[in-house]
Amino acid sequence: MSVPGSWYLILAAVLFSLGIIGVLVRRNVIVMFMCIEMMLNAVNLTFVTFSRMLGDVAGQVMVFFVLVVAAAEVVVGLGIIVSIFRRRLGATADDLHILKG
Amino acid sequence: MEHLLAAIATGPAITFPTISYKAIGPEIILVVGALVVMLTTSLFPSTRGTRTPSVLAALTALLAFADSATMWANFAEHGAYRAIASSITIDGFAVFLLVTISATTFMGTLLGSAYLSEGRFGTGEFQGLLLLSATGAMLLASAGDLIVIFLGLEILSIALYVLAGFEKRSTASGEAALKYFVLGGFSSALFLYGIALTYGATGSTNIAKIAGFLASNTITANGVLLAGMALLIVGLAFKVAAVPFHLWTPDVYQGSPSASVGYMAAAAKAAGFAGLLRILVSAFPTLRLDWQPIIWALAALTLVVGAVLAVVQNDLKRMLAYSSINHAGFVLLGVEAATARGTSASIYYLLAYAFMVVATFAIVNSFEDRETGRVPLEKLRGLASRNPGIAFFLAILLVAQAGAPLTTGLVAKFAVVSAAVSAHSYVLAVIAMLSAVIATFFYLRVVAVAYARGPRRRSLVSQPQMAMAATGTVAAEGEAAVASASLMEKISLPVEAQIVVAIGVAGTVIFGIFPNYILHMADLAKVLL
Numbered sequence: 001m002s003v004p005g006s007w008y009l010i011l012a013a014v015l016f017s018l019g020i021i022g023v024l025v026r027r028n029v030i031v032m033f034m035c036i037e038m039m040l041n042a043v044n045l046t047f048v049t050f051s052r053m054l055g056d057v058a059g060q061v062m063v064f065f066v067l068v069v070a071a072a073e074v075v076v077g078l079g080i081i082v083s084i085f086r087r088r089l090g091a092t093a094d095d096l097h098i099l100k101g
Numbered sequence: 102m103e104h105l106l107a108a109i110a111t112g113p114a115i116t117f118p119t120i121s122y123k124a125i126g127p128e129i130i131l132v133v134g135a136l137v138v139m140l141t142t143s144l145f146p147s148t149r150g151t152r153t154p155s156v157l158a159a160l161t162a163l164l165a166f167a168d169s170a171t172m173w174a175n176f177a178e179h180g181a182y183r184a185i186a187s188s189i190t191i192d193g194f195a196v197f198l199l200v201t202i203s204a205t206t207f208m209g210t211l212l213g214s215a216y217l218s219e220g221r222f223g224t225g226e227f228q229g230l231l232l233l234s235a236t237g238a239m240l241l242a243s244a245g246d247l248i249v250i251f252l253g254l255e256i257l258s259i260a261l262y263v264l265a266g267f268e269k270r271s272t273a274s275g276e277a278a279l280k281y282f283v284l285g286g287f288s289s290a291l292f293l294y295g296i297a298l299t300y301g302a303t304g305s306t307n308i309a310k311i312a313g314f315l316a317s318n319t320i321t322a323n324g325v326l327l328a329g330m331a332l333l334i335v336g337l338a339f340k341v342a343a344v345p346f347h348l349w350t351p352d353v354y355q356g357s358p359s360a361s362v363g364y365m366a367a368a369a370k371a372a373g374f375a376g377l378l379r380i381l382v383s384a385f386p387t388l389r390l391d392w393q394p395i396i397w398a399l400a401a402l403t404l405v406v407g408a409v410l411a412v413v414q415n416d417l418k419r420m421l422a423y424s425s426i427n428h429a430g431f432v433l434l435g436v437e438a439a440t441a442r443g444t445s446a447s448i449y450y451l452l453a454y455a456f457m458v459v460a461t462f463a464i465v466n467s468f469e470d471r472e473t474g475r476v477p478l479e480k481l482r483g484l485a486s487r488n489p490g491i492a493f494f495l496a497i498l499l500v501a502q503a504g505a506p507l508t509t510g511l512v513a514k515f516a517v518v519s520a521a522v523s524a525h526s527y528v529l530a531v532i533a534m535l536s537a538v539i540a541t542f543f544y545l546r547v548v549a550v551a552y553a554r555g556p557r558r559r560s561l562v563s564q565p566q567m568a569m570a571a572t573g574t575v576a577a578e579g580e581a582a583v584a585s586a587s588l589m590e591k592i593s594l595p596v597e598a599q600i601v602v603a604i605g606v607a608g609t610v611i612f613g614i615f616p617n618y619i620l621h622m623a624d625l626a627k628v629l630l
Contacts, residue, residue, distance in 0.1 A: 009301075016294055023287050032283055039290035043297050050301035059300055062248055066293060069255045073289075076259050077282055080266055084275040096276045098473070099352035 015042035118186035134161025142225025155214030158228035193626035198242035209364030216360035234260030238372035277356025292336025298329030340373035354422035363462025404430030438524035446516035453509035460605020508613035
């Protein structure tokens with residue numbers, strides 16, 4: 001059985017777009033954060049697909065780099081979120097409105 | 102079994118790329134320095150809250166500067182080269198930016214020390230993170246592969262998210278860190294998707310290979326490639342705060358501590374533009390007709406929006422944020438020219454801006470309200486009568502940013518505009534000059550406030566009232582007067598901040614009067630194609 005590579009690419013594009021929409025539309029910081037992770041994983045799928053289509057390993061190596069960076073981002077991101085919301089009830093972006101002008 | 106052994110014995114040898122440690126010397130120095138700084142504070146708790154970590158960090162930055170300067174001498178003698186399987190490019194462009202970034206880092210560690218000297222926690226962490234983020238900026242400057250650009254971008258940004266939220270007890274600082282983090286992560290994801298699409302279209306992430314592929318092949322249906330290139334531009338446009346991707350900038354500048362902002366404004370901008378120029382000039386020179394209009398539009402919007410919105414700000418830090426957006430527009434002018442001259446002008450501008458902005462924030466640092474991060478313009482009223490020295494240096498730095506003669510501000514603006522004119526971008530050059538006029542207005546407005554007559558203070562708080570305040574039998578009226586007097590009292594800069602201001606003003610004025618040496622360096626700093 002074989003699946004055309006373009007299907008994977010289209011799936012990745014759809015996932016990436018859903019991630020973008022999620023970041024722009026959702027107001028819960030944790031969900032926005034998860035949407036960014038989804039965008040990164042859509043990119044990973046794209047890398048692996050292109051890697052198989054081109055018969056080149058570099059794309060799959062790139063995925064490891066992305067995974068490591070995403071993990072580092074999670075650590076810092078959750079750290080920031082925890083330090084802000086330790087004294088609050090919910091994690092809603094609309095509550096953050098001190099900075100404007 | 103024997104077959105297996107034979108296969109193991111006679112199998113092909115695995116070749117590794119040669120690692121040239123010389124090519125990543127400044128990065129290694131900074132990483133080792135960051136580890137030393139952080140280990141010192143954790144192994145010797147008595148150094149916490151003292152100047153020791155800051156001194157170590159500043160020495161590390163100086164060492165990295167010396168190494169970058171040596172690389173410049175080597176480059177001038179032996180020319181450019183690629184290293185570590187072509188993932189690092191050491192050309193004039195890279196080394197010029199390495200020098201810029203290490204100088205910025207040195208000033209940043211001093212400014213950090215001024216901020217931390219108020220008896221703050223986490224001295225080692227601040228300085229360690231600052232050195233690590235500088236490593237990322239340097240990787241971006243000398244990258245030869247899109248993977249290295251991505252890694253550099255993330256190393257730079259992740260450390261900066263923490264630095265933006267360093268004022269732990271302040272809600273504003275936390276909010277700034279979160280906003281920077283969400284938009285930074287978002288733009289990194291866009292950038293990464295750009296890399297993936299470019300990889301799919303060209304079959305490589307190596308910049309030299311991409312350029313070689315595009316030069317020898319004509320892609321008939323290049324939708325994937327163009328989408329990839331557009332996403333790469335958008336991802337970096339977020340980092341350098343180009344309109345319409347600038348929305349995080351004012352909030353992050355206002356909420357974060359000035360010490361972080363001063364370093365971030367200079368280093369993140371230099372690194373972001375390094376990545377942008379490297380990608381556009383070195384990887385996509387054949388697609389110039391496709392990316393030039395995008396950069397044109399970004400530059401025009403950035404110049405106009407940055408200047409116009411800066412005029413209506415009443416907070417000095419927000420105004421400086423919009424001014425940094427305006428400066429990004431000027432650098433984009435050199436990018437849009439797409440010539441060697443434009444590239445030189447852009448990196449010269451980044452160097453000049455780095456000196457001006459770190460020194461400006463070294464002054465702003467002393468006026469900042471740590472809780473809200475605000476610096477209302479009114480707080481500067483009458484500064485010249487209270488602190489003539491500070492007011493004078495602030496005025497020099499601001500008029501230099503406006504592009505006054507005898508400063509690097511004018512030389513830099515002249516360089517980018519003349520590069521745009523020689524590339525026949527006349528309309529953009531006119532827009533740039535008009536925005537410079539608007540920008541002059543808001544810089545001079547701050548200077549005018551600082552040199553305006555201050556509010557009356559001596560007459561309000563007369564001697565008897567002071568005495569009453571001391572004995573605690575003070576009327577409400579007297580209390581208010583004392584409060585306003587304490588707001589208007591003399592402010593003294595910490596000694597580290599004085600050094601930063603001295604370096605910044607000296608660099609701005611000396612190289613503004615004698616610009617030839619650095620301009621000549623910038624001319625030599627070509628991108629290796």
